[in-house]
Amino acid sequence: MGRRQEPGGAARTAKAGFSDVVLVCRKCAKRQEVDRKRLGRALKRAYRETARERGAGKVRVVETGCLGPCPKRMLTLATAQSLARRRVLLIDPSLDALGPEALGLVPAQPSPLPVPAAPAGDGDV
Template sequence: MKDHVQSNWSSAILVCRKCSKKVEGGFGPDGDERLAKALRRHLKLKKGRKAAAGIVEVNCLGICPKGAVTVINGAQSREWLLVRPCADLDDLARKLDLLAGEVHPPG
């Protein structure tokens, strides 16, 4: 068995799954998508390790903000973001450094 595998990820973004459930979607064009899915779709990212960046839902991160979702950029792990529903996804992608390198937003 291999001891490692390659990925195309330029960064790994961790999104709290429990926060996402608590805000009941709140993102995407109709405001009914969970943040991780809405961000992946907004940036037209492929799935899995073939994607240019990884956006993955993880278990509770221990912050549990009211009315927001905890998000961590693995490359900037000293500052965690608390993202409110209906946040501008371009703005969020910029804060997460997802607009640099190979990840491009639509349009």
């Protein structure tokens, strides 16, 4: 028999074999007929591309219940980074464009602000 934890006892931790988690809406994946293995490989490949830069290790892909939005032709995902911003990701189920940018792993480059043109004038006042 295992030990019983006391109701007021301290929580225990264990070492995880992964450093990142991606939540995938089971309902969206089923509706879009996305192959679980193919989705897992595509997500892990996207994480591997940025793993060295971010110091990340392995990723765990977890199917979960509904994440909220139910787009008809998209797949809903959530990463730790997207949840920190209180957002979920809607991606194309073909997984062709699935990369670090689509998952929000690479910080978006700020678009340069347009420099306002000098007012047109004659030069004579």
